[in-house]
Amino acid sequence: MRRAVMMLSAGLIFLSADAAYSQTSRPHNVILFVPDGLRGKIVSPETAPAMAEVRDKGVNFKNSHSMFPTFTTANASAMATGHYLGDTGDFSNTIYTGYPVTAAGGTVTPFLEVDTVIADVDEHFGGDYLNEETILKMARLKGYSTAALGKVGPTLIFDHTDKIGTDGNHSIVFDDATGGKNGVPLSDEIKAALTKAGLPLATPPRGENGKVGDAKTPGTLVPNTEQQAYFVDVATKAVLPLFKARNKRFLMVFWSRDPDGSQHNHGDSLNTVTPGINGPTSLAGIKNADNNLAALRKALDELGLAADTNILIASDHGFSTISKESKTSPSAKVSYDDTPKDFLPMGFLALDLAKALDLPLFDPNDSNARVADGAHPKAGNGLLGQDPAKPDVVVATNGGSDLIYLPKGDKKLADKTIKALLEQDYVSGLFVDDKLGRFRGTVEMSQIGLKGKATTPTPSIVVNFRSWAQGCGEPSNCSVEIADTVLRQGQGMHGSFGRGDTLNFMAAIGPDFKTGYVDALPVNNADVGITIAQLMDLRAPGVGGLQGRVMSEALPNGIVPKSADGTITSKPAASGLQTVVKFQRVLSQRYFDVAGFPGRTVGLDAESGKQKTAGK
Template sequence: MRRTILLLSAGLITLTAGAASAQNATPRNLILFVPDGLRGRIVTPQTAPAMAELRDKGVNFKNSHSLFPTFTMANGSAMASGHYLGDTGTFSNTIYTARPVTHANNTVTPFLEVNPVLLEVDEQFGGDYLNEETLLKMARDKGYSTAAIGKHGPTFIFDHTDKVGTTGLHSIIIDDVTGSKNGVPLSDEMKEALTKAGLPLETPPRGENSKAGDAKTPGTTSANVAQQAYMADVASKVVLPMFKARNKPFVLVFWSRDPDGSQHNTGDSLNTITPGINGPTSMAGIKNADNNLAQLRKTLDELGLAASTNIIVSSDHGFSTISKESKTSPSAKISYEDTPKDFLPMGFVAIDLAKALNLPLFDPNDKNARVADNAHPKAGNGLIGNDPAKPDVVIATNGGSDLIYIPAKDRKLADRTIKALLEQDYVSGLFVDDELGNFPGTLPMSRLGLKGKAVVPHPSIVVNFRSWSSGCDEPTNCSVQVADTVLRQGQGMHGSFSRGDTLNFMAAIGPDFKSGYVDPLPVSNADVGATAAKLLGLTQKAKGRLIGRVMTEAMPNGATPKAHAETITSKPSANGLRTVLNFQRVGSQRYFDTAGFPGRTLGLEAEGSKQKTAGK
């Protein structure tokens, strides 16, 4: 393997004169619109006319990338800070903190998409677990008006260290829990403005859209229309007019839960792969997010703000249909009350590893209770070892990939764990903490930007799950993946190294972007954060070096660097498996296309076949 190349700050690539708003006499405004879970190639004038128009008239980032693991909070941290996950520590939606989190029912494996959980994890790690300044914090400090509206968790992460009650400017935060005890309190100014606009002070619930169903009952057939209509109204009828009246530049983050929520919970495909996430419910979720963007752009026009506002649209990740099938997993051969026969249960990695290591399994989401032989962990997470308070192995379950922690950094235990995983047909690629050494069949985590200045525990092993295409003209639109989740076969998930998950949607329009430009260069969600900061004239006091690059090629008079495609292959394991990583490079910056065992990851064909990586 080649020597590891550190991802360096894109400060090496500087903007030329006139390319950044920092050099304009009047600072620009910025809207970052995040359509959660929008696939890169699903947008057409029919499926999402507003996004298609913005892409075609502005900049089409056709070679875009979600960071792996391809989860919401992970990529939210990248967009919020401009840093890769090795610096932010947001390795997935669920991580291991090594200490109980009260607001997550005292588990050591908290789900981060909950505001009080984020605040508590902040407290546990020096007041800011992210360990890097966020976009809205930097903008606030420079005098910008700032707001974040949308899905709780990723919305809050953009200014999670802002302490309400202190003097000075504060970001407006409106999310799912606004008006409840878990919401960020509204200012008197916002309460008055919402009331004047005829809008409630509490966000309405998701209603039918929140219904995930079970093994016998289909999930939702409704998009998240009512809740997101409220948020779009808050943005267009209250926040943007308020910012216009203040007569100073602003930053607005709008994080649309759809199409993610509708794709996850879709009831169109109970226990079957097709139509999966391509049924009417998912399509309605895409259109719902598109309508929200159209409403925001219409408001900018009406307020006379369009000419001075840059808009970046970037989804956090792509999406896949869930499979629960395995021929090798011991857990799939056990009967569970809530799992169809021969299907993988939630927590199958934890169950299978406990059996392979011949150690008891405990549930961190059930007061560390022992998991019975015919049961599975409540949330899939597991503590393996004789003492759950001092586990030998911890599994943080996430979906299309899982995190495994070995707190004692025991290399022999890591070797046994890796060998057990290599025997499972649902695994497609393993990435191991560099501190544990090299293991056949695996690649080091540093290759993915997962080793940096993060203050939370680093995973010991990242497990990627198998993925493939169910068969359609654009394989990334019909990606299927094995997923460790409570959701069912036929519903939606992400998190894997499938090109269906790494190929997110990205586009931009505004005074500091080219018009009608198709960008062939690779870009990522870390670049979104770095570029947004540059456009706003913000300078981050960075602690880590894993920073995205400014997308200069998309700007008038901006530099256009060169890109290169490369492949790294591990040494073979005893059973002949090799983890292969396909990536693109701009300078020292890496963009990860696909990874895994050839033939087990969408976009990474079996050895001997003609290779074609989608998105290049």
């Protein structure tokens, strides 16, 4: 019944959007601009004037949402396909694939922000690991001009199954790897355009911006200016003029690494949570992305394309400052060469679970070698069990949340694992695969859009880490979170279910959007993909049913549906801990604001657990 209601609801939204869209004779162009890691409430005329102008003169999606887990490739998959993660199977930046990924050094827990890794995973999962059509592919096959430029990983995801050849219509792809042996090949046409514009055929490195530092050495103090200036030059001096000359409609994705990269690696706050991601380097990263958008809009004006082009801005997630402190973690009480005393080491979740479950720990990023006493896994990931080739537990480390897989589907082991997690002060909310049954203190993954038609292995348990606000008056701008990462306390991370990470920035302007409109309805990154598909008259049969909705209320003459609030509350664990999920609903569509243990997550106060259970 719920599936039928969802399909009916989606149909109504599409019909209303069609009615609003019918005033134009042919689709307009679309540019999707993604300022990676931009917080929803950090934009102002002072911090980001170009983005503030789009928001204030066009549509302000003030109630926007990242998909949880709030990571880059996960949200890229939602934008690219219009589907929730339960359908795309891109559950986080690092996942468990169930097979050794050659392109990732043979690990079963690959990091997906690498083009060759995406190609490897694609090949293993039937040629398309997302199992859903992407908007760039749909546009390309329809005969439109298509391009994706920017950060390696999410950029390719938008047309990752395109096999570049000498003939036919292909997407133009520029990312960090362009010009190298692992980069997507450039066609003779785009090479000629680059040469004419006096641009090199290879992307410059990040330079100082890529320096992460360590526990004793601060990270970068500069934004990713040079590399992103190259992408802007490619877009404005080569790609857009080429598209204009073709005289065809186009869809372009510009994925700005900033402010994400600068917020991750900044050196403004070594081992202290203030100023954290609100220091000068992070603000410079925001301004760098804003300058990129301004340059794109200027080029559209100069090329005479502005009046015919929609610009949709959507960041993939918000951001938080990292904390590495815990009073309960056994791993924080061990001395490590690269970790300050009493701080959580990288891979603390795998280390703590290995101790709690009394299982050997092996490192999937070190040829499955046993992790020695006083050491931690190289990339944080862990294989627990007697045989690393047949692990009982797999931990995929990501940041503000981690994924746990139980390859053998052992329900008793799931129960022991959950009880161990509930004892740690850094945990705030647990989500469990429905197949394993119901456990006190946890919520089923199907309730938050993580159970669908994914072809990649589904996590058994998703662990959300604790977050709190510190250092400013707006909680979502000064969120601090426990993070399982190589990065240091005081640097930046995301991935949690706190509102600091789920509140992304979204705005739009152009011929198919209202002007000066503040959208109070909830929207998310899956809606971005579906709306772009609608604007460009793209249709693809979805494999899974977890789709976003067309943001009809933002379109001229589009209907404005009603919304409602909802809460899901688990039964309390023996300790009294309850996972609470706060969401909003438009028709059958759920938009997840925040989740975790009340009092341990930004946006979820201690009183939330006393509300009535809903939606279960």
